Amino acid sequence: MDVQAGYGRAAPVLRGFSVAVPAGSVVCLVGPNGAGKSTVLKVASGLLPPRSGRIVVGGVDLTGAGPQRMLAAGVALVLQGHSVFREMTVEENVLLGAYTLKDKAKRAERAAFVKELFPVVAARWGTLAGLLSGGQQKQVEFARSLMIDPRVVLLDEPSMGLDPKATTTIFEQVARMRDAGTAVLLVEQNARRALETADLGCVLDLGRVHISGPAADLLADPQLGELYLGGRPGEVNKAS
Amino acid sequence: MPSGGLLLQSIILGLLLGGLYALLAAGLTLYFGIMRVVMIAHSAFLILAAYLAWWCNERLGVDPLLSLLVTVPLFFGAGVLLQRMLLSRLRAATLTMMSVLLTFAIALIIEGLLGYAFSGTQRRIQLGYGSASFGLFGARIAVVKLIAFGLAVVALGSLYLLMKRTSFGWALRATIQHPDAARLVGIDTERIAGFGFGLGLATAAVGGTALSLDTTIYPSLHWHWIGPLMAIIVVGGLGSVPGAAAAAMLLGLGQSLLQIPMGTTWAQTVFYVALFATLAFRPQGFFGGRLAQRF
Numbered sequence: 001m002d003v004q005a006g007y008g009r010a011a012p013v014l015r016g017f018s019v020a021v022p023a024g025s026v027v028c029l030v031g032p033n034g035a036g037k038s039t040v041l042k043v044a045s046g047l048l049p050p051r052s053g054r055i056v057v058g059g060v061d062l063t064g065a066g067p068q069r070m071l072a073a074g075v076a077l078v079l080q081g082h083s084v085f086r087e088m089t090v091e092e093n094v095l096l097g098a099y100t101l102k103d104k105a106k107r108a109e110r111a112a113f114v115k116e117l118f119p120v121v122a123a124r125w126g127t128l129a130g131l132l133s134g135g136q137q138k139q140v141e142f143a144r145s146l147m148i149d150p151r152v153v154l155l156d157e158p159s160m161g162l163d164p165k166a167t168t169t170i171f172e173q174v175a176r177m178r179d180a181g182t183a184v185l186l187v188e189q190n191a192r193r194a195l196e197t198a199d200l201g202c203v204l205d206l207g208r209v210h211i212s213g214p215a216a217d218l219l220a221d222p223q224l225g226e227l228y229l230g231g232r233p234g235e236v237n238k239a240s
Numbered sequence: 241m242p243s244g245g246l247l248l249q250s251i252i253l254g255l256l257l258g259g260l261y262a263l264l265a266a267g268l269t270l271y272f273g274i275m276r277v278v279m280i281a282h283s284a285f286l287i288l289a290a291y292l293a294w295w296c297n298e299r300l301g302v303d304p305l306l307s308l309l310v311t312v313p314l315f316f317g318a319g320v321l322l323q324r325m326l327l328s329r330l331r332a333a334t335l336t337m338m339s340v341l342l343t344f345a346i347a348l349i350i351e352g353l354l355g356y357a358f359s360g361t362q363r364r365i366q367l368g369y370g371s372a373s374f375g376l377f378g379a380r381i382a383v384v385k386l387i388a389f390g391l392a393v394v395a396l397g398s399l400y401l402l403m404k405r406t407s408f409g410w411a412l413r414a415t416i417q418h419p420d421a422a423r424l425v426g427i428d429t430e431r432i433a434g435f436g437f438g439l440g441l442a443t444a445a446v447g448g449t450a451l452s453l454d455t456t457i458y459p460s461l462h463w464h465w466i467g468p469l470m471a472i473i474v475v476g477g478l479g480s481v482p483g484a485a486a487a488a489m490l491l492g493l494g495q496s497l498l499q500i501p502m503g504t505t506w507a508q509t510v511f512y513v514a515l516f517a518t519l520a521f522r523p524q525g526f527f528g529g530r531l532a533q534r535f
Contacts, residue, residue: 045424071426083421085414096414099407100426144425 013039014050015207019185021152026174026184028198028215030191035204037187038080041154044185045077046070058151071100074151080160084137084144086130090121093129093140097147107147114143117176135166142173152183159190171197195219245378250496252379256389258492262485263392264447264465265472266399267440273416273479274436277327277339283462283469284347285315285441289448290457291354297365304365304452305387311445319441320434322346327437328430347462354459364456388450395446396485399439403481412436416479471511475518477525486527487514 013036021027029037042048044055046067054063057073065073076097085093094114098107115122120136121143129140138158145153155174159167167190175197178184188194195201201215203224211224218224264286271279289311293304330338372383403409414422415432422429451457468491476487491511498507518525 067423068426068428071424077424079420079424083418083424085417085421087417088410088413092410092413096410096422096425096427099411 013207014043017053017204017208019202019209019212021183021185022200023151023183024178024181025199026178026186026197027200027202028186028188028191028194029202029204030188030194031204031210033189036207037204038156039207040204041077041156041185041187044070044152044154045075047077071148074148075154076145076148076150076152077154078138078141078145078156078158080156082134082137084129084132084140086128088129089126090129090132090140091125094121094143094147097144101148110147110149113180114146117146117180118143118173133166135162135169138162138166138170139173142177146177146182150182152185153177155184155186157188157190158186159188159193167193192219243378246500247497248377249379249381250500251493252376252381253385254493254496255489256381256385256492257496258489259389259392259396260447260450261468261472261488261492263395263443263450265469265476265484265488266396266481267443267447268469268473269476269479269481269484270436270440270443272473273481274412274433274440275323275327275339276336278336278343278470279440280340280343280466281346281350281462282343282440282444283465284350285318285444286448286451286465287457287459287462288350288354289315289445290452290455290461291358291363291448293449293452294363294365294457295358297367298363304367304449305391308446308449311449312442315441315445316438319438322441323434323437324430328433347466351459351462358459360459362456362458365452367453370454382454384453388453391446391450395443399443399481402439408432408435412439468508468511471515475514475525476527480525480527483525483527487525 017036017040019027019029019040029040031037039048043050046062046065046069049064054061055065056062057070057075060073062070062073067077085096088096094111095107098110101107101110115125118139120139124132124136129137132140142153142155142158158170158174162170171193174184174186178199186194186198195215195218198215200212201218202212203210203218211218211221264283268279268282271277271282289307292311293307296302296307296310297304326342327339330342367384369383373380374383375381401409403413411422411427411432412435414425414427415429415436419429422432455461472487472491473484475491476483476485491514494510494514495507498510
C-alpha cells in the first residue's frame with residue numbers, strides 16, 4: 001500500500017503505488033515499459049525493500065521482510081523468462097519448490113496436487129527440465145511455486161517469449177491456479193490476454209496507479225484500449 | 241610397433257590415470273560452477289594434502305591413507321572459510337578475473353609455506369607395498385596406482401550420490417544452475433556456496449593423498465598439475481562434472497598411449513593440444529551434452 005520504491009540512488013520507480021490482491025482472484029497489472037511493473041513484484045516478494053509504504057500479507061505487516069520471510073509467509077514469485085533448473089528433472093525442480101517444507105507427507109500431498117493441476121508436469125516428471133519447451137518450462141515453474149501452498153503467487157510476465165498456443169495454455173493454467181484457491185498477482189505486457197483471464201485489473205504508469213477496477217471494465221474501455229492495449233504507438237505518450 | 245603387453249599396460253595405466261584426473265578435475269568444476277571462480281590454488285591444495293600424507297607416514301609412521309581422516313574435514317573447513325572470508329568479498333562484475341589473481345596468490349602462499357616447513361627437498365613416501373605389482377595378460381600394474389584409482393572411484397561415486405540423493409546436493413545443483421530461482425525457493429545460496437567450496441577442497445584432499453602414494457613431491461609441483469587440470473575442465477565443458485570426468489578419462493588415456501612413441505615430457509602436450517582444439521572448434525566443451533555451460 002502506498003509504496004515508494006526504487007533502485008539504489010535513482011529516482012523512485014514506484015511513487016505511492018497501492019494494490020490489494022484478494023484470495024482466490026487474479027489481479028493483473030498492465031502498463032507501458034518502465035512503468036514499474038517488475039518493481040512491484042520485486043517489492044512484493046521481498047527482493048527489494050520499499051523506501052516507504054507497507055506490505056501486508058494475510059493481515060500481517062511484512063514491510064521490509066526479505067525473500068526468505070516472505071516465502072514463509074506464503075508469497076511465491078515466478079521470475080520472468082527461464083528459471084527452471086535446466087539440468088535437473090521436472091521432479092527435482094518441483095520438489096525443490098518444497099525445499100522449506102520439512103513435512104514429507106505434506107510434500108507428497110502437494111506434489112500430487114500440482115501433478116493433477118498441471119498434466120504436462122505429470123507427463124514429463126522424469127525429463128530434464130532444460131529439454132522442455134518454453135511453455136512447458138513455465139508450467140513447471142508454476143508447479144514449483146505452488147508446492148508451499150502459497151497465499152499469493154506473483155507472476156512476472158509469464159507469457160514472455162511464448163508462441164500464441166503456449167500463451168493460451170499459460171493463461172488457462174493461471175485461471176486453474178485461481179480456481180484452486182490461490183491469489184495471483186500477474187504482471188503482463190500482453191495486456192489484452194491477461195485482462196481476459198484476470199478478475200481485477202490495474203493500469204500502472206510512471207509508478208502510480210492510473211486506473212483500476214474489474215478487468216472486464218478495463219477491457220471494454222475504448223480509451224484504455226487505445227492507450228495501453230494496442231492502440232497506435234504515438235498515442236501512448238499522451239498518458240503522462 | 242609396441243608389444244601387446246606394453247600397449248595393454250599403457251591402456252590400463254591410462255584408464256587408472258584418467259580416473260585420478262577425473263577426481264582432481266571434479267573439484268575445479270565445482271568451484272567454477274558454483275561461483276564462476278577459477279581456482280588456481282586447487283593443485284596447490286593437492287600438493288599440500290600430499291605433503292600432509294607424506295608427513296603422517298614419515299613422522300607418525302601411519303599409512304598415508306589414514307591421513308584422509310584428518311585432511312578431508314580440514315580441507316572442507318578451509319574451503320568454507322575461503323569462500324566466506326575471501327571469495328564472497330569479490331565484486332560480481334569482475335569476479336572471475338579477480339578470482340584468478342586471488343587464488344594465484346593463495347597458491348604462492350601455500351608453495352612458500354610448504355618450502356618453509358619441509359624445505360625444497362623432493363620427498364617420496366616409502367611404502368611397504370610401494371613397489372608391489374601384479375601381472376595382467378602381460379601388463380604390469382603397480383598396486384599403488386590401483387589404490388589411487390580406487391580412491392578416485394569411491395570419492396567420485398560419493399560425490400555423485402551426494403549430488404543426486406541428498407537435499408544438500410539438490411540445493412547445490414540448483415544454486416549452480418540458477419542462483420536467483422534457488423533463492424526464491426528458500427535456499428540460502430551463500431551458505432550452500434560455502435559448503436560447495438568445502439566439497440571442492442575435500443576432493444583435493446583425497447586427490448592429493450592418492451597422488452602421494454607414488455609421486456615424488458616438491459613445493460612447486462602444483463604448477464605441473466594446474467595446466468592439465470584446467471585443460472580437462474575446458475575440454476569437458478566448464479561446469480559439467482560428468483563432462484570433466486569423460487575428458488579426464490580420454491586425456492589420461494591419450495597421455496599414457498603417447499608416452500610410448502613420445503616419452504613422458506612430450507606426452508603432456510596432449511592436454512594443451514586438446515585445449516587449443518576445444519577453444520578453436522567447440523568452446524563450450526565436447527562432453528557436457530546439450531546443456532553444457534557456455535563460455
